[in-house]
Amino acid sequence: MPRRWYGGGDVNRNSSVVLETQLLLTDYHEYRTFIHELGHYALGLYDEYNFPNNGVRCNADLNYGFMDYHYSGANSTNMSWNHYYQNANCQNNKQYIKHQKGTWEVVNNRYENTYDGIYAPITIPSERALPAGTFSFIGPNENFGSLNYDVGSQMTFIAPGPDSPLTTKIITAKTESDSLLKNTEIIQKRALDNRIIKQGNTSDDGKIAVLGYVVGDKVEATGTSENISVLKILNASDDVVWYSGELESDSDELILYKASGIKPVLPELRLSSEGFGVEIVTETVISAIPDVLVEYNDISEEANLSLTDNGLLISHAANESQSGSIKVSTLDASNTPFFFRTYYEYSISSDVDLITQVSSNNSNFSATLTDSEHIFDRVFILTSDFPVPTSGLEENSRKVSPAFGFIYEMDDIDAEIDLEIRYSELNLDHPDNELTVKIFRWDSNVTQWKQMGGQVDTTHNVVSVGVAEPGIYAAFTSTTTTNIDRNPVEMPSQFRLHQNYPNPFNPTTTIPFDVAEPTHVKLVVYDLLGREVITLVNEQKSTGSYTVAFNSGRLSSGVYIYRIEMGRFSDTRRMMLVK
Incomplete structure (x- = not known):
């Protein structure tokens, strides 16, 4: 037109x-x-x-x-x-x-x-931390021919939110013990076309406005703890702390129930002539075949299932590239229903689309062939937030990314691949630990994690390493540092605002900053609505490195913003208070 x-x-x-x-x-x-x-x-x-x-x-x-x-x-x-x-x-x-x-x-x-x-x-x-090889985030409604109201995982709605002509449903996420669940990702499955839509995360009061909701749509959430966004690692002998729940159609409260007797899980990937497979490897014996749905391209269909010595094999036929999710619904040790969802990318090279780089559906994992003469014939990536075993890790290691299953077929199986994993700063207990983030690979022969190394890009929260084999990869911290050595003799050459430590914190944290030349410094803490909480610094400072303590007092748990202004320089960072 x-x-x-x-x-x-x-x-x-x-x-x-x-x-x-x-x-x-x-x-x-x-x-x-x-x-x-x-x-x-x-x-x-x-x-x-x-x-x-x-x-x-x-x-x-x-x-x-x-x-x-x-x-x-x-x-x-x-x-x-x-x-x-x-x-x-x-x-x-x-x-x-x-x-x-x-x-x-x-x-x-x-x-x-x-x-x-x-x-x-x-x-x-x-x-921003942009996906590898890109210069912008893809917008939430790129296909305006299908008005799907996707808001994407980059956006957090603070209920009740602005007035909107779109149909909405404001819900509150909480546990069965009535604890509010903040920063929890909410998933919507539309009744109209079975599309899976990531609606974003709940606000500090556990609320979210689900855009485009109509009666009959399913709304769900899963996670590892009462603060769903925090990925915690567990000993192999520990039960997994896992919550899951679906919204009742006539309710405004999404209740998540804790599963019992569940152990850490690893997804082993397979490629077959018909498509791909996922073996759910678990220490517990699966006594009954669960319900497993593979959902992709507005299609929802049951997967082919079979029991193995290690757990459960999920098979799916696919003759073309597709992106989707796998939802496993079963019973816990007390016969209470629970479920978990993983996300996958399945890519096949063609005459017009030769694949040399692939990424997970949320771009938190990417793999790039270092030699442009080679191509991936087929690639399968699976993203799982479910807790994993921790054997082979140091006692104080922290899991800072999901686990990524990665398998491929190509013309040269020994070709080197650059892996990148995006990690979460919220899971670092100290800012200096960011430099210790490494990529680990699960060695199924000795059943433990092995460090592959990694170069850390703290600007974009990415750790990268070269590999030459498929497997299960994840990012962990390799050591824990509790002290920062700031030599007062070495004067900073540039203005800088550092990440607070510890983070998350309760009730006190320290905010470091560097002053490159004498100037007036103003450091202010805000809440997520932009309201000023406290001014920590508002005075002239000489050249040097400084720290200032912030005591949360009676503030409620949540994410807070701190902003510094030093002459023409300004910067903003976030910190999380967990009480």
């Missing part, structure tokens, strides 16, 4: 304009036109498809975002940023000519500020 123009030229930009033509929003072109025009009127942005003075697009494949004319593709609900304009040949569209920067930077410079004492941060792409 032809593009619809709702503006009146440059004279109307950056001002309030009454649109005489009503947007019907009957197809995805209308939705994207609406977003594009809001960029003009609400944010003061300019067209990135408009090249004055007979200019041309610098790259036919470059899609700047929703201020461009494209109506499909991975950036169609994103915005451009300065990375897009590094090449001078790409600086000839109207947005860059007018602002000399990308749209993210325009919004950041204009709106990141303190309003009525409430600091409102904006995190631009260069400040």
